[in-house]
Amino acid sequence: xxxxxxxxxxxxxxxxxxxxxxxxxxxxxxxxxxxxxxxxxxxxxxxxxxxxxxxxxxxxxxxxxxxxxxxxxxxxxxxxxxxxxxxxxxxxxxxxxxxxxxxxxxxxxxxxxxxxxxxxxxxxx
Numbered sequence: 851x852x853x854x855x856x857x858x859x860x861x862x863x864x865x866x867x868x869x870x871x872x873x874x875x876x877x878x879x880x881x882x883x884x885x886x887x888x889x890x891x892x893x894x895x896x897x898x899x900x901x902x903x904x905x906x907x908x909x910x911x912x913x914x915x916x917x918x919x920x921x922x923x924x925x926x927x928x929x930x931x932x933x934x935x936x937x938x939x940x941x942x943x944x945x946x947x948x949x950x951x952x953x954x955x956x957x958x959x960x961x962x963x964x965x966x967x968x969x970x971x972x973x974x975x
Contacts (some may be wrong), residue, residue, distance in 0.1 A: 854885045856974070863889070865970045867953070869902075872962035879916070882968045883953040890947050893972040897941040899927075902965030907966060913966060914956030917941060920949050928956070945972065 854863040867882035882899075897913045915938065917925035925941055945951060955966045 854888065856889075858905075859888070861974050863893075863972045863974075867967040867969075869965045869967045870955075871965050872957055875962075877957055880919075880955045880957055880966070882933060882955050882966070883951070883970060883972075885951040888947065888949050888951060888972060889974070891974040892947050893945045893974050895945050895951065895970060895972045897943070897944050897968055897970045899929065899938050899955075899968040901938075901952070904932065904961050904964050909971055913958060913961055913964060915941075915968070916954040916956055917943065918950075918952040918954065919943070921952075927951075 853863045856863050865883050865885055870880065870882065872880055897917060901913055904913075914926065914928040916923055916927075924943065927938060927941075950969070953968045953970065955968075
């Protein structure tokens with residue numbers, strides 16, 4: 851999990867989680883990314899989540915993705931029925947200056963060891 855990194859031009863930042871997965875315990879969520887402060891300018895953010903192949907494909911066994919902005923959940927995608935999708939459409943949000951962004955993988959016990967991750971790029975306005 852990485853915090854944000856400012857690109858050399860100073861007008862964009864990025865963050866990426868790398869490929870991660872759960873262990874033998876079963877947390878309800880796995881934090882993929884945390885940016886505690888986006889900076890002094892408003893930004894337009896694109897988040898691209900991705901998932902590996904599921905270990906189990908039964909009812910309510912899929913993973914999900916959640917995005918929080920300043921501890922308020924603003925996006926939730928439940929993938930319980932979408933096993934053929936390993937890459938989701940990007941999530942596009944407006945982020946006010948000095949906001950906290952958190953990207954979370956919602957976990958299921960059947961697919962705790964399924965790989966998942968996310969990439970983020972923010973464009974300062």
